[in-house]
Structures are given as C-alpha cells and as structure tokens.
Amino acid sequence: MNEMVKVDRRDAKLALAHIYVAFIALGLGGLAGLLQTLVRSGKFELPANISYYTILTTHGVLLGLVLTTFFIIGFQFAAVSRTAGTFSDRVRFWGWVGFWLMTVGTAITAFFILIGQASVLYTFYAPLQAHPGFYLGLTLVVVGSWVSGFAIFAHYARWKKEHPKQVSPLLTFMAVANMILWLVCSLGVAATVLIQLLPWSLGLVDRVNVLVSRTLFWYFGHPLVYFWLLPAYMVWYAIVPKIIGGKIFSDSLARLSFILFLFFSIPVGFHHQLMEPGIDPFWKYVQVVLTFMVAIPSLMTAFAMFATFELYGRSKGATGLFGWLRKLPWGDARFFAPFVGMVFFIPAGAGGLVNASHQLDQVVHNTIWITGHFHLTLATTVVLTFFGAAYWLVPHLSGRVMTKAMNRLAIIQTIVWVIGMTFMSGSMHFEGLLGAPRRSAFSTYGNSPQALEWIPYQIAQAVGGTILFIGIILVLIIITNLAFFAPKGETEFPVAEVAEGAERTPLAMENWKLWIGITVALILIAYTIPFIDMIQNAPPGSKGYKLW
C-alpha cells in the first residue's frame, strides 16, 4: 500500500472530535486524581465541603469510561477509514450521531456527579443509588457507542462486498473484533441499568437484587478492560513495527489473538466477585479457569512483540542475546511511549495473575493494591500507548507535523509518567499488601498501629500523583500544539506490512458467525446456572442508599 494514504478530511474531523473530548476528560479527571492523592496523604482537605466520593466518582467516570471510550472510537474510526477506505456519507452521518449521543450523555452524567447527586463511583454498585440522570446519561453514552459500532460494521460489510475472497485489512479486522466484544458485553450493563437501576432510582420499584446487578456489571466490567486494551494491541501489532522500520511478525497470529480475547474475556466476570457470597464456588472456579486462558493470547502478544523487535534489530546487524534492543529508535516518541507501555504490562500482568487466583485475591481484595494494578494496566500501558498513537494520529488528522521540540517534550512526558507511576503505583501495591483499603479518604482509624503504617506509602502516592499530574499537563500541551499550532504539513499514518515469507492469512479467520457462536456458547456455559440460582434464591432485595 502507498505510504502516504491519508484519512479523508471529513472522516478526520469525526475522529478528531472524539479525541478532543478524550483529552478534555484527561485534564479534568487528572485534576481529580491529584486531589485524591493529596487528601489521602493526610496533609490536605477538600475545600467547601466537597465530598471525597464526588471527586473519586468524577475521576473514575472521566478516565475509566469517558477518556477510554472516546479515544478508542475516534482511533478506530481513523484506522478503519485509513485501511478500508473513506466512509460513505451515511456511515459518517451515523458516526456523528454516535458522537453526539455519547457527548450529551457524558455531559448529563458529569452534571449529576458534580452537583453531588451521584457519588456512586464509576462502578455504581447497588444499593448505592444515584440520581436517575446519572443512569440516563450513561445509557446515552452506551447507545452512542453502539451506533458508532454499527457504523464500523456497515463500512466493513461494504468492504467485504467490494473485495470478495480477500482478507480484510488487519486494523479494520481488529476494530471490528473489538466492537463486537464491546457490543456483546455492554448488553449486560444496559440490562442492569435499564431493567434494574433506572426504574429503582425513579422510584417505580422499591428494591433491587444487588447480586444480579453486580453480576451484570462484571459481565460487562471485565471485557471492558479488554475493550481498552485491544486498541493498544492494534498499535503494537500493526503500527509500531512500521514506526521502527520493521514488519508484522505474523498477521495470522495477531488475528488469532484477537479472536481468543473475544472468547475468553467475557465469561470471566466472577473473578471480580470471588469474595462475594451467593455464588457457588464451583462456578467461580470455572470462570477462574477461563480467566487463566487469557494468558494464552497475552503471552502470544508478548512473544510477537519480542520477535518483531529482535528480527528488526538483527536485520540491522545486532549481535549477542539482547543486542537488538540497542537498535530500536529510542529517540522517537511514537515508539518510546508505547514501548514503555509494553514494559509496564509485565508487572501489570503479574499482578493480574495474583488478583485472579481465589486465595491470593483474599490478600489483596478491595485494598489499594487493586488501584495500583489498574494504574499500571490502564493508566500506564493503555494510556501511554494512546499517547504514543496520538503523537502521529493527531497531526495526521489536523494536517500538521510534530516538531523535534515536541517530540523531545513527548519523550520527557513519558519519563515523567514512568517516575510518577513508579512512585504512585509501587506504593499502592505495597500498601495494599499491608491491608490498606482502596476507595477511602485519609483516616488513622483511631490511631490503630496498622493504619499508621500506611501513612508513608500515602505520602509517596501524593508525590507520585503530583509528578503524574505534571505529566498530564505536558501531554495536554503536546496535543494542543499538534491539533492547533504545529507547522502545517503531512504526517504519515503508519501501517505495517507483513514480513515476507510469513504464512498467508486464511480467509477462515473472518468466520464471524462461528466466533460469535463460540463466544455466546462460552457465556451461556459460564453464566446460565449461577444466574438462575441468583434469581431463584434471591433475598428480598435492597432499598436504595444515598450516603451524601
């Protein structure tokens, strides 16, 4: 394919709109994060009676839900338009409908959080009860994302029709897989919000089945993390090889790993409910086994990345066991930021294996270790990869080029993030092993000796959080520059080619009916019996609580 294939300007506008919202969410959510670490250090109190939980809900919703969903959909629109051709007017129209639904929904949700009527955290567990507007806003966000998902499916279907018997472009395939994953899993959150939480918060029903709502949430919540991660894998598999000047190690391996993620990321929600009563341990065990299956595509990805880098380094004459590392383009932020993200995925994955093991989860459950864990997975691996992608995507879409100075700032930004996160997440992990709870403001718990042990770690978190906030300011400067002020010019949208001699990708890879069939079968196996059990043996249900 030609090197300078550009995303059509009209499609670029659509993608950019999403990316703007994502970075605004990053700024506001980051500020909330800074305040949290300061409060938890014990040296600072929120002014004007603002509740810690208002801030924490803002942080979780803006960063966990809004930043991610907007960036991902914007990035995927760009990637699909780049690799499967310019959208039809209809597809683009529906893309905008999706964008506005999500944006209006975000505004409504944010409004009710900020006026203090929805301090229920981003997981909105019942029996905490928010203002109905909070649930309504979230519903619009999800419906908007579905509209955008179908826009991508429609474009893909047209490509397949126009290219019979051809394998679709890798990035388009991956975007489709990720949107199928999203669609299947978000049905769960839609069900609990529309059938349980919204009627209950409106006062139409008095009581809610808490276990069912939490189960539906985690049916959605675990695949949610793969919805965040797979776009980062798109960058690693299909874009980073081009940036370093190498090739894709194996197209089939990349597609297979995405299909395996589709299978094994949904029927595993119980690993978030291991400590919960009311679920038979046998079914927890089944879902933990399925959870550990995710190790397969994860290790496949690690292998493919190492191999891509080593093949490239050796082609440049590297010798010795690790000499190829030295040949990588360390001065290029488009490579450096995602690479650091990959490195942080190693401790992140190790922590994940601990979390998913029933007994070990008893050590870390609901401690700040968990928060440390997902600030590695999401707030470092995924986010740094997205930053790295934005460094070429934003100027590509805005018709500008990144200057040397901005590239240097982006390298510094990455290093700042590494330092801040090592402090913050590292001390969260150790503090969690000492039993410190997550989701709590500062307290010495009546000067209990155990709680006093935690304080030094909390101060380290405030130091790390402050450094991270500087990192957020830096990335916002870079993105604003790339979107509005950088010199005009053409920036490449890098898309890697497959290594010569790699096996041809079989067409059977795109047997979506089969893949969706297997996905649904696994879900039914993992959930049907325990779910019926939850409904048949349900307690009376709970009234809503508003703890503010």
Added chain:
Amino acid sequence: MAKEKMKGKATGEDNLKGTLASVFLLGFFLIFTWVSVYYLFLERL
C-alpha cells in the same frame, strides 16, 4: 518465515534466541510474583 530457513542452525536475521530468553525471563517473573504473594497468604492463614 520461509520454510527452508527454519531448518538447521538459526543464524543472522532469523535468530530469535533473544525472544526465547525474553519470554523465559517474563515467565520466571510471573511465577516469582505469584509465589511471593502466595507465601504472604500462607503466612496469614
């Protein structure tokens, strides 16, 4: 990779020894972390 190159001693560009070493190191690190927390669990039983 082309089939004929797979045979015999890997040399030059097709040498993936570093990758092999890397995935082993990764595996050991995963096991080490898991076992450490497992000992903490046993200690607190």
